Amino acid sequence: YQTAGGPYHPRNYDRTYHGPVRAREALASSYNVPAVALAERIGYATLLHGLQAGGFTSLARSPEHYGLGLALGNGDVTLLELANGYRALSNGGVSTPARWWLGDSHSPSGAGRRMVSARSAALVLDILADAEARIPAFGLATPFDWPFRAAAKTGTSRHFTDNWAVAVTGGFTVAVWVGNFSGKPMEGVSGISGAGPLLHRAVLVTSRRYAPGDLVTPAEAGLSPARICRVSGLLAGPECPTMEEHFAPGTVPTGRCD
Numbered sequence: 001y002q003t004a005g006g007p008y009h010p011r012n013y014d015r016t017y018h019g020p021v022r023a024r025e026a027l028a029s030s031y032n033v034p035a036v037a038l039a040e041r042i043g044y045a046t047l048l049h050g051l052q053a054g055g056f057t058s059l060a061r062s063p064e065h066y067g068l069g070l071a072l073g074n075g076d077v078t079l080l081e082l083a084n085g086y087r088a089l090s091n092g093g094v095s096t097p098a099r100w101w102l103g104d105s106h107s108p109s110g111a112g113r114r115m116v117s118a119r120s121a122a123l124v125l126d127i128l129a130d131a132e133a134r135i136p137a138f139g140l141a142t143p144f145d146w147p148f149r150a151a152a153k154t155g156t157s158r159h160f161t162d163n164w165a166v167a168v169t170g171g172f173t174v175a176v177w178v179g180n181f182s183g184k185p186m187e188g189v190s191g192i193s194g195a196g197p198l199l200h201r202a203v204l205v206t207s208r209r210y211a212p213g214d215l216v217t218p219a220e221a222g223l224s225p226a227r228i229c230r231v232s233g234l235l236a237g238p239e240c241p242t243m244e245e246h247f248a249p250g251t252v253p254t255g256r257c258d
Contacts, residue, residue, distance in 0.1 A: 001040060003067055010036040010072065013156065014137065022233055024127045024245065029137030030154060032072050039071035047071060054088055054095040054115035056081050073155050079164065083175035085115070086153070086166045090173065090215065093121035119248050122221030125151040125168060126246065129215060143196035146203060148212040154196060160186045165195035167203045170213025174202050218246035229257040 001008040012018065012032045026034035039047050045063035047070055052059055058077045059066070066075050080098055088095035096112035116124075127133060128151035134142065144152040148169065156163040162179025163186075178194040180186065186194065218225070224247050229240035234257040236242040247253075 001036070001068055004064060005067070008068060010068070018136070022230070022245075024130065024133045025136060027124070027127050028130050028133035029135075031137070035071040036068050039068050044068050044070050048075075050115065051075075051085070053113055054085050055097065055113075056085060073157070079175055079177050082164065083166060083173050086168050086175065087173040088115045089121040089125050089151070090168050090170060091121075092118040092216075117248075118216075119221045119223055122216045122218055123223060123246060123248075125215050126218050127151075128153050128168070138192055142192065143200035146200070146207075146212075148207065149215055150203065150212065151215060152199070154192055162186070163195045165192075165199040167199055168215070169203075169207075170215050172206055172210045172212070174199060174206055176202055223248060224252055226252045228253060232257045 001010075010032050013030060017033065018031060021029075021031060021034060023034070025031075044067055048059060048063045048066060051070075056075075056077050058081060059070075059075045061075075063070075084095065084098045087098075091112070093114055093116040094112040095115045115121075129149055131142070131145070134144070138144075143165075144150070144167070146167075151168045152165065154163065154165045161183060162177060164175065164177045166173065166175040176195050176198045178186075178198060225244050226247060227236045227242050228234060228245050229236045230243050231241065233245075234253050234255045237257040240257050
C-alpha cells in the first residue's frame with residue numbers, strides 16, 4: 001500500500017501469507033493482512049470514526065496519523081477503553097460509558113451510543129468463540145478453553161513491547177495487559193503466551209462471582225444460516241468440503257461452487 005510515509009507492507013504474525021481465507025478464519029486466527037485489506041476497502045477514516053463512536057477517546061489524532069495500521073492496533077488506547085469496546089459487542093453493539101464501583105453505589109451512567117449493529121456484534125462474538133476457526137493460528141489447545149462459551153481475542157504490539165487479551169461472556173468482560181512498565185520490549189512473549197494464560201485464570205476467578213451467562217447466538221440475532229464451501233465461500237456444491245456459516249439478511253451467497 002502506498003502511504004504518505006512510504007510503502008506499507010503488512011505481515012501476519014507468523015510471517016506467512018495464507019492466500020484466500022474466510023473472514024471467520026481470518027478474524028479468529030488474528031491474521032493481519034485481511035484486516036488491513038478490509039480497512040483499505042472501508043477507509044481508515046471510517047474505521048477511526050467508528051472506534052471513536054465506541055468510546056475510544058484516546059484516539060484523538062487525525063485519520064492520516066494512524067493510517068491503515070489502525071486495523072492492527074497502532075493507536076494507543078487504555079485497557080478500560082479496550083474492555084468497554086468488547087463489552088459493547090455483548091451489549092448488542094451499543095457502547096455505554098464504564099461505571100466505577102464506589103462502595104455500595106455506582107457512578108452515574110451516561111447514554112449509550114451504537115457502535116455496530118446487533119447482528120454484526122453477534123456474528124463477531126460467534127467467530128471469536130469458534131475454537132475450530134482459530135486452529136490454523138493457535139492450534140488445538142489454547143488458553144481460551146473454558147467450561148462455558150466465551151469469545152476471546154489477543155493482540156501483540158510491534159517488537160513484543162506489550163500484549164493483551166480479552167474475553168467476553170454473556171455476563172462479564174475481562175481484559176488483561178502484559179508488559180514492562182518501562183516500555184522495554186519483552187523477549188518473544190506474544191498475546192497467546194503472555195496475556196493468554198493470565199486471561200484464562202482471570203476469567204475462571206471472575207466466573208466464581210459472576211455468572212458467565214450465554215452469548216447471543218447468530219439465530220437469536222436474526223442471522224441466516226447457509227451451507228457453504230469451506231474453500232470458495234460460495235454455496236456448497238456436491239464435491240465441496242462444507243460448513244455452516246451465518247449471514248446478515250441479503251448477504252447470503254447466491255452462486256453455487258463448481
